[in-house]
Amino acid sequence: MDTLQALRGCEVFGALTDEELQQIVPLCREERYPKDTLVFKEDEEAKTLYVLQEGQVRLEYEICPQPDYCQDATILLEQPGEVMGWSSLVKPRRLTAYGRCLTDVRVIAVDSKALNELMEQNSHIGFVIVKELAGIINRRLKDAKGLTLHRLMGAL
Numbered sequence: 001m002d003t004l005q006a007l008r009g010c011e012v013f014g015a016l017t018d019e020e021l022q023q024i025v026p027l028c029r030e031e032r033y034p035k036d037t038l039v040f041k042e043d044e045e046a047k048t049l050y051v052l053q054e055g056q057v058r059l060e061y062e063i064c065p066q067p068d069y070c071q072d073a074t075i076l077l078e079q080p081g082e083v084m085g086w087s088s089l090v091k092p093r094r095l096t097a098y099g100r101c102l103t104d105v106r107v108i109a110v111d112s113k114a115l116n117e118l119m120e121q122n123s124h125i126g127f128v129i130v131k132e133l134a135g136i137i138n139r140r141l142k143d144a145k146g147l148t149l150h151r152l153m154g155a156l
Contacts, residue, residue: 009081027114039099046088055105060098088112
């Protein structure tokens with residue numbers, strides 16, 4: 001699969017035109033990670049947006065519904081086009097989760113500094129990406145809260 005086609009199938013970039021996607025292609029590189037690799041750690045500086053191509057990645061979060069009560073929550077990414085490292089596109093550009101490979105993984109890695117510059121230069125590209133990104137963050141927050149609530153209710 002070529003990079004343009006991979007970006008077309010991505011949940012963040014899929015609503016962009018081919019002409020707009022062509023501007024993102026030079027910012028991309030393919031990376032591979034073996035099973036059990038920790039791709040990134042929570043609170044590290046976020047420099048890369050990853051687009052999953054093959055494999056499974058577990059995002060591991062710590063959810064603290066009360067000041068002295070925290071639980072772990074995980075979200076599984078396994079569909080081509082799903083993204084991780086979205087924190088690289090929003091300030092303060094710190095990662096909010098750990099990303100651990102459950103299988104061998106292949107991703108398209110996008111240089112987020114260059115992508116942020118492109119988003120500032122081309123407001124339509126920036127608007128589309130941020131709009132799609134907001135939907136992803138919303139879904140993941142609901143998923144994480146749902147998992148935590150399910151665990152809490154099961155403990156009662």
